[in-house]
Amino acid sequence: MRTNTVKRLLKAGKPSVGTWLSLGSVTAARFLARAGFDWLTIDIEHSLVGMETVTNMIASIADAGCVPLARVPANKHDHIKRVLDNGGYGVVVPMVTTPQEARDAVSACLYPPRGTRSVGGSVHALNFGATPPEYYAKADDEILIVLQCEHIDAVRNFDAVYGGTGADAIYVGPNDLAASMRDATGKPPSADAFRQALADILAGCKRIGIAAGIHTFSIEDAKARIAEGWQLVAVNSELKFMSDGAKQVIDALGLKGTELAKY
Secondary structure, eight states, X not given: OOOOHHHHHHHTTOOEEEEEEOSOOHHHHHHHTTTTOSEEEEEOTTSOOOHHHHHHHHHHHHHTTOEEEEEOSSSOHHHHHHHHHTTOSEEEEOOOOSHHHHHHHHHHHSOTTTOOOOOOOSHHHHHTTOOHHHHHHHHHHHOEEEXXXXXXXXXXXXXXXXXXXXXXXXXXXXXXXXXXXXXXXXXXXXXXXXXXXXXXXXXXXXXXXXXXXXXXSSHHHHHHHHHHTOOEEEEEEHHHHHHHHHHHHHHHTTOOOOGGGGO
């Protein structure tokens, strides 16, 4: 049975770099899976992608030797089960803010007696190059469980929410985290306050012995985060790569810019 190389890297304290897939394109997944990233995360939460397409994207990524992850739409047992039964090597679970939410997410990823994952499916074993019995025996040790910290309340209660859950990484959702820090008038947090929240998350991860993950939007930002100790580091998305590349051409040729540059 194939091993989850990203899970091994994180356990060894090493960084792992990937990007996000938001367009629901199997072809884009096939190309990026061969580009050299450690992992690719399919965003099901904020995209149009359906489960049949997700399954084909996961298979394309796994067959290329890259690690396929998926962010589920919500912290629901059935969402997590479908991603894993259709071959995902791990899940990113959004909006995990309470200890019970963290326990529920981890439990849904693991088979009894460690968890409550339902036994079934067939594509999962295929993607791991295993027989079904081999998969059922070893899946708990290979599935990457990533919980998202996206609310300031979770930051303030970090150890209680995420400590001892058995998750592999805590991943910052920067947009939602910042939104949760707005004041009563809707004013966003100051740059210093947001930086402190990120520092608190990183410190919390180190304190409880779990990998810290974050989304970045440039090579320089990714390098800086890795130097700080963040391990699960995403750089942009396939849409951002496409729009940035197009913008370079538009700017270089003096053409009129469009809304594309904002993505």
